[in-house]
Amino acid sequence: MTPTGYLLQHLWLIPLFPLVTAALMLFFGRRIPKNAVSMFCVGSVGLSFVYALGAVMQLLAAGPEQRVAQQILFEWLTPGPMQMSGGHLVRFVADWGYLLDPLSCVMVLVVTGVGFLIHVYSIGYMGHEGGYYRFFGYMNLFMFSMLTLVLANNMLLMFVGWEGVGLCSYLLIGFYFLRKSATDAGNKAFIVNRIGDAGFILGILLTAMTLGTVRFTSVGLPDVAANPGILQSLNSAVAAHALASGAPVLTAIALLLFVGATGKSAQLPLYVWLPDAMEGPTPVSALIHAATMVTAGVYMVVRMNAIYQLAPIAMDVVAVVGVVTAIFAASMALVQNDIKKVLAYSTISQLGYMFLALGAGAFAAGIFHLMTHAFFKALLFLGAGSVIHAMSGEQDIQKMGGLWNKIPATARTFFVATLAIAGIPPLAGFFSKDEILGRAFERHPDLWFVGFLTAGMTAFYMFRLVFLTFLGYSRADEHAEKHIRESPPTMTVPLMILAVLSVIGGWIGWPAALGGSNQFEKFLEPVTQSYFVAPFEGRLSVNATPLLGHEGPFATETSREELLRVVEERNKKPSALEYLLMFASIGIAVGGIWLAYQFYRTKRIAPELVAAKVPRFYQLLLHKYYVDEIYDAAVVDRVKDLGTALGVFDAKVIDGVGVDGTGWLARFGSTLSMWWDKWIIDGLLNFSAKLTQLSSFPVRFLQTGTFSSYAMLILVGLAILLAYYGHHMQVLMRGAR
Amino acid sequence: MLPIGHYLFLGLALFIIGVIGVVTRRNVIIVLMSIELILNAVNINLVAFSRLYGDVAGQVFALFIIADAAAEATVGLGIIIAFFRNRETVLADEMDLLKW
Numbered sequence: 001m002t003p004t005g006y007l008l009q010h011l012w013l014i015p016l017f018p019l020v021t022a023a024l025m026l027f028f029g030r031r032i033p034k035n036a037v038s039m040f041c042v043g044s045v046g047l048s049f050v051y052a053l054g055a056v057m058q059l060l061a062a063g064p065e066q067r068v069a070q071q072i073l074f075e076w077l078t079p080g081p082m083q084m085s086g087g088h089l090v091r092f093v094a095d096w097g098y099l100l101d102p103l104s105c106v107m108v109l110v111v112t113g114v115g116f117l118i119h120v121y122s123i124g125y126m127g128h129e130g131g132y133y134r135f136f137g138y139m140n141l142f143m144f145s146m147l148t149l150v151l152a153n154n155m156l157l158m159f160v161g162w163e164g165v166g167l168c169s170y171l172l173i174g175f176y177f178l179r180k181s182a183t184d185a186g187n188k189a190f191i192v193n194r195i196g197d198a199g200f201i202l203g204i205l206l207t208a209m210t211l212g213t214v215r216f217t218s219v220g221l222p223d224v225a226a227n228p229g230i231l232q233s234l235n236s237a238v239a240a241h242a243l244a245s246g247a248p249v250l251t252a253i254a255l256l257l258f259v260g261a262t263g264k265s266a267q268l269p270l271y272v273w274l275p276d277a278m279e280g281p282t283p284v285s286a287l288i289h290a291a292t293m294v295t296a297g298v299y300m301v302v303r304m305n306a307i308y309q310l311a312p313i314a315m316d317v318v319a320v321v322g323v324v325t326a327i328f329a330a331s332m333a334l335v336q337n338d339i340k341k342v343l344a345y346s347t348i349s350q351l352g353y354m355f356l357a358l359g360a361g362a363f364a365a366g367i368f369h370l371m372t373h374a375f376f377k378a379l380l381f382l383g384a385g386s387v388i389h390a391m392s393g394e395q396d397i398q399k400m401g402g403l404w405n406k407i408p409a410t411a412r413t414f415f416v417a418t419l420a421i422a423g424i425p426p427l428a429g430f431f432s433k434d435e436i437l438g439r440a441f442e443r444h445p446d447l448w449f450v451g452f453l454t455a456g457m458t459a460f461y462m463f464r465l466v467f468l469t470f471l472g473y474s475r476a477d478e479h480a481e482k483h484i485r486e487s488p489p490t491m492t493v494p495l496m497i498l499a500v501l502s503v504i505g506g507w508i509g510w511p512a513a514l515g516g517s518n519q520f521e522k523f524l525e526p527v528t529q530s531y532f533v534a535p536f537e538g539r540l541s542v543n544a545t546p547l548l549g550h551e552g553p554f555a556t557e558t559s560r561e562e563l564l565r566v567v568e569e570r571n572k573k574p575s576a577l578e579y580l581l582m583f584a585s586i587g588i589a590v591g592g593i594w595l596a597y598q599f600y601r602t603k604r605i606a607p608e609l610v611a612a613k614v615p616r617f618y619q620l621l622l623h624k625y626y627v628d629e630i631y632d633a634a635v636v637d638r639v640k641d642l643g644t645a646l647g648v649f650d651a652k653v654i655d656g657v658g659v660d661g662t663g664w665l666a667r668f669g670s671t672l673s674m675w676w677d678k679w680i681i682d683g684l685l686n687f688s689a690k691l692t693q694l695s696s697f698p699v700r701f702l703q704t705g706t707f708s709s710y711a712m713l714i715l716v717g718l719a720i721l722l723a724y725y726g727h728h729m730q731v732l733m734r735g736a737r
Numbered sequence: 738m739l740p741i742g743h744y745l746f747l748g749l750a751l752f753i754i755g756v757i758g759v760v761t762r763r764n765v766i767i768v769l770m771s772i773e774l775i776l777n778a779v780n781i782n783l784v785a786f787s788r789l790y791g792d793v794a795g796q797v798f799a800l801f802i803i804a805d806a807a808a809e810a811t812v813g814l815g816i817i818i819a820f821f822r823n824r825e826t827v828l829a830d831e832m833d834l835l836k837w
Contacts, residue, residue, distance in 0.1 A: 703836050704836050705833030706829060706830050706832065706836075707829055708760055708762075708763075708768070708829050711759050711760050712760045715760060
């Protein structure tokens, strides 16, 4: 039974609501009162959430294998013939269509749900700021772009959303555009993302050239045979032995797409924009730079997982980049003093975890962590915003402290989120992080070990944040101290809802080892299992797998059953190792918390002394490994030098030789031409005139000008004429008579 | 009836007087008057031959020429007045702008 329902046939409504209000705000917002702005903008996102929830319900009514709803609004680029790299022609289609499958279900609910809570929060947080309507206009435009990104049914449309969220990110980072640091941060985010996007575009083009399509899948569409999607094309190419696991072109596609993902999801080496992006208003950091936009890279890799699973080298790259980013960013978070910067590095680190999961082949675990991370990181950012709000704009945690009872709701929800991110069971972060670490261990113990260390560091820096911000004595200045107050309910209620989600959000993926059944992974299986086990463990041929309801030519029943059996087996066996890893994760989390306690509560270890013991390393961390400085020296300054050199080239060669030289030539040419005109052309005319004058010299004196002389001449002439013809006249007259 | 020769002689005399007037006189008004004489010489010839041959067409022609002479005198005098306003002269030898 294919899924049906009103909402599934009108998926386009979900992104439409925020688009309408965004247009309203950006065109007429100045004239709309604040209350109406809040109502429209928050309401439209709420409406999107309700519609998304309804659509997901209708999709869930279908069986697990049939959960694909796809709908094409119109053919976006006119279909035309395209020559593939193989040389034969295909009919290339790019449509404006929406796809709802388990993966986009998760994304659309996270985006609209968390997005809605953050919008509600923004009513309180942005209430006193100028440009209220502009803020909400951008936010709604962001929601539209993000929903286009996650609901798109092909890579090109996904790219539209991808660029749209990038634009909104830029606009919102630079929201306080009178502050130079904010506009600089916006520029940095935009430019660094461009580098990643270049890779993404090349990846899309290479996919189109290799597979002849950019549509993810054609399941659920009437024209499957005529316009196969990426999954279908890949399946037939593998079946025809045109492509195999590890084919260079697939590795190239996967790596190019991953370059795009590193830009958007702030992975090494393109992560540098995210810490600076904290210049934007805090709800923006929560929505865009923690919960949704930065996870677009993760989503994209999972969406293209069929290609990744056929490119083991690219998978290794993803895993290594992810885990290195995770520990690298976590180490920088250890020493930051800006509350938002700590969270920013933490976000980079958690995104690294997600990529570690993807690289290890645990796509569902990556998305699982994406979801739980959206809950607790949004909560952390919103909590941080509430703290900043209470502290009259102070962001330095060295100047906070003792806020636990002064802003109780914020402090307690923040603490819940901290437990969740630290990986304390049974909060959300524990399940997703444990799942990732377990799968990383299966892939390679070294990957697990680095991730394991990162988990300890995460617990440490998060509890450092909590201890310095909420506990101990207050280090705030007098002015800020006097104005500390709890935020209004529009801000604290979303915090509480997110806190609940941070607690229970992970239960949906309760692992088999603890008596659950990991419903989450099962739910995503139709999307992620397409090539599932094969490339890593070598147990099954790649051709054996069913592709999202579409049977490949090699997908015989026996091999499919065998695949399912292997999957089932792995899900079932709760080995001793699994328990060991789980206890190790909990152990290191608790260890990190204990260390933070020693450092910042009991003061048995003085942070200053530790820093003094390893001054070089401390300085390295404090200066964020000098990456910004290295980039400045290696890239930015070189680009500027190139600009200067081009300027000199422009002045000397283009202007000097090109423009001035041409000018000189033109002037020289016109001088020549003028000479020619004056002496040759005019000269000829004058010459002929002179000649006429000269030749007329003897006769023109006949013209006396006096009419009596003319009359005389006429008379004389007449007389001569008469004398000459007199004879004939006589004859004529005689004849007449 | 007088023989035709008398009429022709009168016409010839008037014509020669007119031509001499046109060629020799400096005053343009007198030149105009001389032209009238020439035209009237022609008229006498026409009327004489008309009577000789008993054909009335010659007399009709003469009437046309009289009307034409009146018109010509009007235009001519107009030109002279306009010229006089510009140059304050009616002497023909000073009207030499077309020379050379």
